[in-house]
Amino acid sequence: MHLTQSVTYLPSNKKKYWLFFPFLLSLLAGCATQPPPQSTTDWENHEAQLKELSTYQARGKLGYKGSQRFGANLIWDTQPNSDHLLLTNFLGSTLLKLDASPGNVTLVNHEGKTFHGTDASALILELTGINLPIEQMRDWLIGLPTATDTYQLNNEGRVGYLAKQIDNQFWQLDYNEYDYTVSPALPKRMVLSTTGVTITLIIHNWSIN
Numbered sequence: 001m002h003l004t005q006s007v008t009y010l011p012s013n014k015k016k017y018w019l020f021f022p023f024l025l026s027l028l029a030g031c032a033t034q035p036p037p038q039s040t041t042d043w044e045n046h047e048a049q050l051k052e053l054s055t056y057q058a059r060g061k062l063g064y065k066g067s068q069r070f071g072a073n074l075i076w077d078t079q080p081n082s083d084h085l086l087l088t089n090f091l092g093s094t095l096l097k098l099d100a101s102p103g104n105v106t107l108v109n110h111e112g113k114t115f116h117g118t119d120a121s122a123l124i125l126e127l128t129g130i131n132l133p134i135e136q137m138r139d140w141l142i143g144l145p146t147a148t149d150t151y152q153l154n155n156e157g158r159v160g161y162l163a164k165q166i167d168n169q170f171w172q173l174d175y176n177e178y179d180y181t182v183s184p185a186l187p188k189r190m191v192l193s194t195t196g197v198t199i200t201l202i203i204h205n206w207s208i209n
Contacts, residue, residue: 039180041157049184050144054080055209058141058186062087063200067129070095074201076141083120083138096128131197133166140173141201143187158185169194182206 055078062074072095077084085098097108100120107115107123117123120134133140136147145151145162154160154175163172177189186206192199 039156039185041185043153043157046158046184047144050139050142053142053184053208054078056142057207058203059205059207060201060203063202064130064197065199066131066197074203076137078138078141083134085134096124096130098124098134100134131169131194132199133171133192136164136166136171140192141187141190143175143178156185179203179206182208 057078058074058076060074062072064070064072072087072089073092075084075086075088082099082101084100085096087095087097089095093110094108094112095110098120099106103118105117105120105123107117107120107127109115109127115123115127121132124130124132124134139146140162143159145159148162148164151162152160156178158175158178160175161172163170165171171192171194173193174191175187175189176191177187178185179188186203186208187201188203190201190203192201
């Protein structure tokens with residue numbers, strides 16, 4: 001008995017496509033794993049750009065570890081002379097809503113009750129147990145080290161670390177990643193901490209004026 005082997009030949013043009021296909025896949029895979037583009041800057045120029053930002057909104061996530069632990073959706077709005085903070089759970093229900101302007105603070109808690117005060121950080125701590133330096137976060141959130149005791153720049157010429165003593169508490173903020181899709185580049189991943197408290201902030205979207 002003779003066995004015959006069947007061989008199928010691809011036309012020459014199809015051979016080229018099959019040879020090119022693995023190369024295309026490897027190229028796409030390489031593009032998918034490339035880190036986001038980064039850019040260096042002169043700190044004085046970058047600082048000047050940040051100081052011009054009077055209106056912005058940050059949307060993202062907040063993770064809190066302290067006397068209590070929770071995760072929340074975060075919306076932070078800054079307007080000239082006012083700040084607005086909204087924390088919601090992952091179902092969209094309000095955990096905390098804060099409207100703050102110099103000398104006038106309004107807080108709505110998870111039960112819908114409204115409280116008033118003059119110190120945003122003190123009011124939040126008293127009513128919710130959450131320790132958060134609200135007044136300083138206005139500038140710190142965008143990477144502007146206003147009124148800090150010390151700060152350090154990263155390799156790209158932006159703030160990588162800052163620290164400040166606030167009411168006998170030593171706060172430090174580490175900037176782990178910046179968003180280079182906005183101009184000026186703004187923080188994307190941050191860790192704010194003091195004794196017994198760690199707050200992780202991840203900003204998914206920036207809207208600036």
